Amino acid sequence: MARLLVPVLALLALAAPPAIAMAETVAITNAHIYSMGPSGEIAAGVIVVSGGRITAVGASARIPDGARIIDAHGGVVTPGLVATNTPLSTVEIAEGVEETNDNATASGVISAAFDVQYAVNPNSVLIPIARLGGVTDAVITPTLNGRHERKNMIFAGQAAVIHLGQGPDLLEKTHAGMILVMGEDGARIAGGSRAAEFVLLAGLMEDVRAYVHNLANYDLGHSRAYGLSRQDLEALVPVVEGREPLMISVHRAADIRQVLRLAREQKLKIILEGAEEGWSLAPEIAAAQVPVLLRGYADLPQSFDMIGSTLENAAHLNAAGVLIGIENPPIYEGGRTPRIDAGRAVAHGLPFAAALASITINPAQIWGVADRIGSLEPGKDADIVVWSGDPLEPLSAPTAIMIKGVEQPLRSRDLDLRDRYLHPTDLPPAYH
Amino acid sequence: MRKFVSVAVIVAAMACAAGCATQTPAPPRAQAANSKPGATGAGAEKNIEAKVLPPGLDPSVNPDLYPSTYRPLPSATTAIINARILSPGTPEITQGVLVMNGGKIAAVGADVKPPPGATIINAHGRVVTPGIIDPHSHLGVYPSPAVEAMSDGNEATDPNTAQVWAEHSVWPQDPGFAHALAGGVTTLEILPGSANLFGGRSVILKNVAATTVQAMKFPGAPYDLKMACGENPKRVYGGKGRAPSTNMGNVAGYRAAWIAARDYQRKWDDYRAKAAKGEKADVPLRNLQLDTLSGVLRGEIRIQNHCYRADEMAQMIDISHEFGFHIAAFHHASESYKIADLLRREGICSVTWAEWWGFKMESFDGIEENVAMLQRAGACATLSSDDENLVQHLNVEAALAMAAGNRAGLNITRPEAISWITLNPAKTLGIDAKTGSLEVGKMADVVLWSADPFSVYAIPDQVYIDGGLAWDAHNPAYQPKSDFMLGQPAVGGQR
Numbered sequence: 001m002a003r004l005l006v007p008v009l010a011l012l013a014l015a016a017p018p019a020i021a022m023a024e025t026v027a028i029t030n031a032h033i034y035s036m037g038p039s040g041e042i043a044a045g046v047i048v049v050s051g052g053r054i055t056a057v058g059a060s061a062r063i064p065d066g067a068r069i070i071d072a073h074g075g076v077v078t079p080g081l082v083a084t085n086t087p088l089s090t091v092e093i094a095e096g097v098e099e100t101n102d103n104a105t106a107s108g109v110i111s112a113a114f115d116v117q118y119a120v121n122p123n124s125v126l127i128p129i130a131r132l133g134g135v136t137d138a139v140i141t142p143t144l145n146g147r148h149e150r151k152n153m154i155f156a157g158q159a160a161v162i163h164l165g166q167g168p169d170l171l172e173k174t175h176a177g178m179i180l181v182m183g184e185d186g187a188r189i190a191g192g193s194r195a196a197e198f199v200l201l202a203g204l205m206e207d208v209r210a211y212v213h214n215l216a217n218y219d220l221g222h223s224r225a226y227g228l229s230r231q232d233l234e235a236l237v238p239v240v241e242g243r244e245p246l247m248i249s250v251h252r253a254a255d256i257r258q259v260l261r262l263a264r265e266q267k268l269k270i271i272l273e274g275a276e277e278g279w280s281l282a283p284e285i286a287a288a289q290v291p292v293l294l295r296g297y298a299d300l301p302q303s304f305d306m307i308g309s310t311l312e313n314a315a316h317l318n319a320a321g322v323l324i325g326i327e328n329p330p331i332y333e334g335g336r337t338p339r340i341d342a343g344r345a346v347a348h349g350l351p352f353a354a355a356l357a358s359i360t361i362n363p364a365q366i367w368g369v370a371d372r373i374g375s376l377e378p379g380k381d382a383d384i385v386v387w388s389g390d391p392l393e394p395l396s397a398p399t400a401i402m403i404k405g406v407e408q409p410l411r412s413r414d415l416d417l418r419d420r421y422l423h424p425t426d427l428p429p430a431y432h
Numbered sequence: 433m434r435k436f437v438s439v440a441v442i443v444a445a446m447a448c449a450a451g452c453a454t455q456t457p458a459p460p461r462a463q464a465a466n467s468k469p470g471a472t473g474a475g476a477e478k479n480i481e482a483k484v485l486p487p488g489l490d491p492s493v494n495p496d497l498y499p500s501t502y503r504p505l506p507s508a509t510t511a512i513i514n515a516r517i518l519s520p521g522t523p524e525i526t527q528g529v530l531v532m533n534g535g536k537i538a539a540v541g542a543d544v545k546p547p548p549g550a551t552i553i554n555a556h557g558r559v560v561t562p563g564i565i566d567p568h569s570h571l572g573v574y575p576s577p578a579v580e581a582m583s584d585g586n587e588a589t590d591p592n593t594a595q596v597w598a599e600h601s602v603w604p605q606d607p608g609f610a611h612a613l614a615g616g617v618t619t620l621e622i623l624p625g626s627a628n629l630f631g632g633r634s635v636i637l638k639n640v641a642a643t644t645v646q647a648m649k650f651p652g653a654p655y656d657l658k659m660a661c662g663e664n665p666k667r668v669y670g671g672k673g674r675a676p677s678t679n680m681g682n683v684a685g686y687r688a689a690w691i692a693a694r695d696y697q698r699k700w701d702d703y704r705a706k707a708a709k710g711e712k713a714d715v716p717l718r719n720l721q722l723d724t725l726s727g728v729l730r731g732e733i734r735i736q737n738h739c740y741r742a743d744e745m746a747q748m749i750d751i752s753h754e755f756g757f758h759i760a761a762f763h764h765a766s767e768s769y770k771i772a773d774l775l776r777r778e779g780i781c782s783v784t785w786a787e788w789w790g791f792k793m794e795s796f797d798g799i800e801e802n803v804a805m806l807q808r809a810g811a812c813a814t815l816s817s818d819d820e821n822l823v824q825h826l827n828v829e830a831a832l833a834m835a836a837g838n839r840a841g842l843n844i845t846r847p848e849a850i851s852w853i854t855l856n857p858a859k860t861l862g863i864d865a866k867t868g869s870l871e872v873g874k875m876a877d878v879v880l881w882s883a884d885p886f887s888v889y890a891i892p893d894q895v896y897i898d899g900g901l902a903w904d905a906h907n908p909a910y911q912p913k914s915d916f917m918l919g920q921p922a923v924g925g926q927r
Contacts, residue, residue: 095792096663126790297821299927300576301607307577307920311927332790334819336800340828343888348927393888394831397839414789414799418840421770422805429770 023052023405027063028070028386031077034353036361037375041353047077049382052405057376070400070407072386078356079375080136080164080383080403081391082363083328083338085247085273085293088130088138089162089170090119094332104143104156112239113231114157116140117174122167126331128412131164133337134391135328136383136403137172137373138162139363141247144181144189154186154197155179158235159247161369163383165403175238176367177245177271183255183305198258204228205266208236245269245368247293251305253277260288271366273327274298275317277308282320291323291366294358296341314358315349325363326355343392355392381405485715491700491723495732498599500649502638505900509533511546512880515555519562519870520851530560532876535898540870553894559885561850562869563618563877563895565857566823567736567783568763568816572622572637572645573598575606576820586625587632591669591676592689594657595720596632598624602645605914608820613639613903613912614927615824616885616892618877619650621861623658623763626738627668629676629685631658633724634736636861640897641912654862656760657728659686661739661748662794683747690755693725700726734760734862736783740794742767749778761860763816766798772809781812781860786833788818803852804837804844814856824927826853831886849886875899 026049033042039057046063048056056062063069092100102119105111120140130138142157156179162170180186180201187194207226211233217223218230226233238244250259251274263270272278272292278285285292299311317324326342329335342355350358364374372381382405389396401408420429485493510532517525517540529544530537538547546552573585584601587593602622612620618639624631635645636653661682670677676685699716706713727733735752739745739762752759761781762768766789768775768782775782782802789798806813815830817823834849851869858868867875876899883890894910895903904910911926 093790093793093796096667097793297825299824300611300820301917301920302576302578302820304577304579307917308923310923330791332788332795334785334787334822336787340832340888344825344828347889347891394828395835395886397835417797418769418799418801418805422801422840 023049023382025050025064025067026070026382026402026405026407027061027067028072028077028384028400029063030074031072031386032074033057033376034076034078034356035376036079036357037377037380039376044074047376047384049384049402049405052382054376054378054380054382054384056378070386072400075399076387076389076391076396077376078134078385078387078391079360079373080385080401081134081338081359082325082374083130083135083138083335084325084359084363084367085141085327086130086138086335087143087330088126088140088164089121089124090116090140091330092121092124092126094330103140104145108153109229109231110157111153111232112155112157112178112228113235114142114155115160115174115235116142116157117160117171120160120162120170122170125413127164128409129336129414130331131401131403131408132398132410132412132415134339134385134387134398134401135337136164136385136401137364137369138164138328139176139367141177141179143179144185154181154189154200155232155236156181158244159367161367163373163381163403165406165408172372173367173369175244176369177247178236178239180246180248182248182250182259183252183274184303185249194255198262200227201262202266204236205240208233208240212237212240239268240266242267242269245271245366247271247273249273251276251303253280253308255305256281257284260284260290263290264288276306276310276313278322279310279313279316280308282317282322285317286321291325291362292317293325293327293363293366294345295329296326296338296344297329311344311348314345314355318350318354318358323362323366324354324358325366326358328359339392340394343394346392352392489715489718491718491726498597498646498649500651501644501646502640502642502649502651503647504535504898505640505902507532507535507876507896507899507901509538509547509550510553510896510899511544511550512553512555512560512878513546514557515560515880516557517560517870518846518850518885520847520855521869522847524846527557530870530878532878532896532899535876535900537870537872537874537876537878539872553880555880558883558893559881559890560870561616561879561881561885562854563867563879563897564616564826564853565619565861565868566612566617566817566826566853567621567761567814567857567860568818569612569620569622569823570625570818571608571612571620571820571823572602572604572606573624574820575603576608586627588625588627588668591629591665591685592721593624593628593632594630594689594722594724596624597635598622598632598658599635599645599649602635602637602648604642604645604648605916607914607917608823609639610641610903610912610914611820611927612823613895614892614905616827616879616881616895617823618879618895618897618902619858619861619863619867620823621656621736621857623656623736626658626660626664629660629665629682630689630721630725631660631738633733634658636863638897640902641914650863652866655724655727655733656736656861657724657733659735659737659739659748661737661744662741663792664738679744683751686748686751687754689725690729690751690757693722693729694755696722697726697729728757729755731758734758736761736763736860738763740764740766740798742770744794745771745780746774749774749780760862761812761814764795764818766795766802768811768813769799769802769805770797772806772811775806776809776811779812781814781856782806783814783816783857783860785815785818785822786829786836788822800833800836801840801842803833804840804842807837807844807848807852808842812856812859813852814860815852816857827881827885827890828888829853831888834886846886
């Protein structure tokens with residue numbers, strides 16, 4: 001690695017530092033505000049931003065002297081959208097350029113300890129494209145995809161929350177959650193049966209608890225053999241202690257029930273992911289106070305785990321009182337923005353406000369960052385989008401995007417490509 | 433231009449034959465091929481096989497193999513009134529009437545009166561469009577559930593499998609068909625996958641629930657041959673240590689196959705010429721792979737070419753010139769916007785996406801505005817799904833593409849945007865004389881939307897195929913369900 005790092009660092013040193021706009025005092029006026037917070041919906045209001053934070057939201061908030069005005073012209077203003085369960089910034093090109101795929105490991109030593117925070121690339125050209133979809137923050141989750149040949153490694157690793165602003169450091173929260181894959185995919189890793197997954201998992205949890213209670217002996221080599229490396233055991237300590245959420249990819253109703261039982265017995269704080277058949281036990285999920293992350297397009301029996309998939313899943317879970325987040329598929333697989341999937345859930349019964357919450361405040365709550373992002377409230381980060389229309393509609397688009405109080409350029413690599421070929425000159429496109 | 437004329441003539445001839453077959457059952461095919469039972473008797477000429485070869489040995493006998501047995505759903509004369517009518521090539525009618533009769537569109541316009549006795553559907557201002565056509569689908573060949581036992585879309589055993597036909601892999605019970613129908617899709621082209629340089633023949637289906645694929649086959653539709661450029665073939669075969677492993681290897685593979693096809697054609701032509709003169713001639717051995725390729729060279733089979741990059745498309749166009757065939761469409765076509773003028777001149781459609789891009793190097797330059805830029809350059813522009821989920825929401829894909837085009841100042845109209853998922857895919861597939869727009873005499877493939885189809889909130893309230901009600905979002909009696917979904921306790925919604 002050292003051999004590779006040296007020239008990379010040298011290149012960085014030579015490159016001119018990117019121009020980073022300063023956080024300023026701004027008032028967004030004539031705004032139809034969906035605050036997703038205590039201020040609710042304000043048909044005509046003002047949002048004041050200063051020092052990167054929101055300082056006021058209201059129908060008649062006072063505009064500070066000297067504030068720059070962004071006139072929303074009656075347009076909808078929302079919190080920046082939160083892309084959930086995405087590889088954004090850790091994968092540049094998914095197929096055929098494996099060396100840019102840093103969201104999964106085939107390591108036999110690192111599974112739970114795998115931590116995507118070290119793979120975040122602020123210079124990914126995919127980030128500005130996601131930003132133009134109104135996404136200001138993203139939950140980066142590791143995966144097992146394509147690199148799960150190894151056995152007994154059912155943990156994909158730890159998630160991180162990033163913002164999509166500019167600059168060298170995008171991390172908002174590390175160790176945001178542990179990712180575990182169950183169902184058919186997990187069964188494949190656990191030797192072919194999902195029954196093995198639950199036994200294996202319970203055993204691993206016991207190992208972590210034993211490790212914590214016998215730390216000194218472990219270092220002296222006086223403990224029994226554990227099923228995980230020391231790094232993995234360490235990473236799982238906050239999970240077994242219920243301090244870090246465990247996101248479990250699980251699909252069929254029977255497995256969801258097993259997972260709820262396991263979480264209750266082990267006193268784990270869990271998040272269900274996928275949960276295509278979750279609607280059929282919505283009251284149980286609500287009673288367990290377990291949040292659910294949904295794939296907003298899922299409605300086919302794509303596996304025997306998902307016979308009951310339906311676009312009405314979001315509506316049923318929400319109606320039962322489950323906290324839902326609608327995920328964002330990888331940006332290169334139709335997932336430029338989560339807003340369309342949220343809108344689709346509205347077409348299948350989810351109330352509009354709940355749909356908007358499912359891509360803003362709800363994922364912020366689920367991933368433990370609601371103190372800073374997900375709603376427009378004084379004191380929160382100024383991650384704000386002004387829209388040309390209904391944010392869930394395909395004909396709408398952001399007209400202004402602010403991240404941590406800094407207005408973002410409405411540009412991306414794909415717009416550069418567009419303009420190069422839209423306006424030909426006498427010279428080849430490479431000259432303009 | 434000549435090749436276009438000959439294609440049109442042949443397609444028309446095929447359409448007639450198959451069209452008739454849907455009216456009255458055709459005689460058993462084997463019998464037709466064997467219709468002179470006495471011809472091989474003791475007194476026959478020694479070259480008598482020139483006139484009648486045993487069944488299956490003469491590729492020129494019966495081009496309509498595996499014929500469509502499609503029958504339209506029951507229909508009544510129906511008038512949709514108070515409808516906002518959105519169809520390609522014509523200004524939107526804000527309040528109009530659409531009449532369906534005998535499976536065809538009988539009348540459409542602002543001043544049309546419903547015929548006496550017609551079933552009246554009051555749209556109350558809702559939008560009516562042509563049925564959506566998805567020109568790139570793998571429903572049935574990669575069905576749900578996506579289990580290995582039914583992964584039948586890629587015959588990835590040789591870079592040239594022009595001899596395989598997608599219809600022989602289609603599982604009509606794929607629940608994805610009904611989901612696509614619920615999304616307004618009335619016609620689909622099912623293609624083989626893109627592992628091979630020549631993937632095999634595609635099949636065009638009417639999206640009706642059926643027990644056999646023959647009962648879904650679009651009557652009289654031309655056949656297509658799937659070809660693939662770029663990363664997939666060279667990855668699949670290079671990974672096996674065999675050719676092709678590079679783009680130049682891909683091109684050599686295409687050219688060698690077309691040479692073989694020309695040679696095959698020549699052998700049959702020589703044989704027929706000699707036989708016609710009563711000369712002794714050896715019968716060439718029929719070859720299914722070369723049947724399909726020579727069908728392309730005769731203009732009977734259209735080329736649907738998976739190809740992402742502009743430079744690779746230009747290479748494929750040169751190959752088509754070398755061997756004298758026409759490429760109907762480039763599929764995926766992420767970089768078509770870079771060569772829009774070339775594609776317009778060549779009369780080649782682009783079948784692409786708005787939102788899928790960048791999943792590999794060859795799609796890294798895909799942009800949302802691709803379709804809109806092609807439209808403005810006068811080239812044929814089409815969206816498709818290539819995906820069992822996206823196929824259900826192609827109206828939203830068109831909306832996203834239109835919005836991106838208009839942000840670029842391209843002034844895309846609503847009829848233009850709807851053409852990307854209706855008439856233009858029909859052109860791509862060579863069925864635009866029959867479907868793809870709300871014109872009198874065309875198949876009554878019609879969607880009545882709950883809201884503006886360019887809204888994410890819109891769902892098809894009703895879908896008609898050949899005038900028959902195929903889907904009704906508010907009436908479970910018109911919501912087909914695959915055999916696979918029967919008896920499953922965990923079914924939670926209509927979609």
